[in-house]
Amino acid sequence: MELLISAGQVLTGPGGECIADGAVLVSGSAIAAVGTRNEVEEVAPEGVQRASFPQGTILPGLIDCHVHLAFDASPDPVGALREADDLSLLLGMAGRAQQLLAVGVTTARDLGDRGGLSVRLRDAIAAGVLHGPRILAATAPLTPPGGHCWFLGGEVAGQEAIRNRVRRNAEAGADVIKVMATGGGLTRGGPATWQSQFTTEELRLVVEEAHRTGLPVAAHAHGTDGIASAVAAGVNTVEHCTWMVDGGFEMRGDVVADLIAKEIHVCPAASPNWRRFAERFGKDRAEELFGQVRWMAEQGVRLVAGTDAGVPGAMFDGFVNGLELYEHLGFPRDRILDMATVEAARALGIDADTGQLVAGYRADLLVVDGDPLRDLQALRALRLVLAGGRLYSNGTDANW
Known part of the structure; x- marks a missing residue:
């Protein structure tokens, strides 16, 4: 497909860089040209299909750095997963992937599933069999016996088991290795959310083995000690990073300095349901937790956007809801958009x-009415979504 899309402005990124009266030429799965409308018109082939949005903005496709397609966002996603056979689970994951695409998410990093189903889904989407965003799959997260998300099949005990699981995930087609450095609230009877599940030496082993296979490491880490261990081990991203200790929170400036020095990205995985969290746990506790994100940003930590979609209340159509947390915290809109596009791509190693x-990049882009640099609500006014050059409209490829 060749398509020339023009709009009132093209948000090329980063830092809110824009081209007024701009256009993008798409050829197959790639961007062929970007520039002013006149410049792109000059290089467009005769008879090219066109789409014009004079009051709109063209911008890069959104990237959700933290989802769980195997979970259904119900009050008991673990129970639903354990009751589902692989076929019904895979069908549910495919539907949830389409929900992401329908709100403009053209890349999603899936950080834990059962049986490598995210790899099967990724490959079906890439082959054009199914609609959905580009998926980066972690397969089964590493966790100790009975640890956080043990039911996904990644339990390990000891160095040899750690090495073997990393290799098995890589052989199964994983794009990233996920390790549960601390406990989590989703696992009944498991370690407390703030408790470490691996030693620093064990996490270093995960990183070394993963990097040997050419894969990055994402570390789930709520507890301060677990965050410190993950950073010392040299993981590529820290997920959640809520600085929990027994009975409260403890932010450590030395660990943040190490995060920055090692250029490790942090994905707070802000739920689209963050307002309900504030109502449930109280304004003071919510502001304390949210304030940590502001504090990390002020220190210079590289933050990226993710929703933890799939856990209770974190719906797959709520990506913009999650971005609104950062606006609530006072982040400028150009930085928020970077967190969901160029900075997210950098964190995931796909920049x-x-x-x-x-020009030459994948044709992952959106067209929205209005200007998201002035009002994030413009991201809800989607007019067009392209993922890898495939045009998405109401659940099907549109013909132009």
Whole structure:
């Protein structure tokens, strides 16, 4: 497909960089040209299909750095997963992937599933069999016996088991290795959310083995000690990073300095349901937790957007809801958009082909009514979504 899309402005990124009266030429799965409308018109082939949005904005496709397609966002997603056979679970994951695409998410990093189903879904989408965003799959997260998300099949005990699980995940087609450095609230009877599940030495082993296979490591870490261990081990991203200790929170400046020095990205995985969290736990506790995110940003930590979609209340159509937390915290809108595009791509190691509108990059882009740099609500006014050059409209490819 060749398509020339023009709009009132093109948000090329980063830092809110825009081209007024701009256009993007798409050829197949890639961006062929970006520039002013006149510049792109000059290089467009004769008879190219066109779409014009004079009051709209073209911007890079959104990236959700933290989802769980195997979970259904119900009050008991673990129970639902354990009751489902692989076929019904895979069908549910496919539907949830389409929900992400329908709100403009063109890349999603799935950080834990059962049986490598995210790899099967990823490959079906890439082959054009199913609609959905580009998926980066973690397969089964590493966790100790009975640890957080043990039911996904990634239990390990001892160094050899750690090595074997990393290798098995890589052989199964994983794009990233996920390790549960601390406990989590989703696992009944498991370690407390703030408790460490692996030693620093064990996490280093995970990182070494993963990097040997060419894969990055994402560490689930709520507890301060677990965060410190993950950073010392050299993981690529820290997920949640809520600085919990027994009975409260403890933010450590030395660990933050190490995060920054090692250029480790943090994905707070802000639930689209964050307002309900504030209502449930009280304004003071919520502001304390949310304030940590502001504090990390002020220190210079590289933050990226993710929703933890799939856990209770974190719906797959709520990506913009999650971005609104950062607006609530006072982040400028250009930085918020970078967190969901160019900076997210950098964190995931895919910035050489997505996250910006650049000739030669994947044709991952959106068109929205209005200007998201002035009002994030514009992201809800979707007019067009392209993922890898495939045009998405109401659940099907549209013909132009």
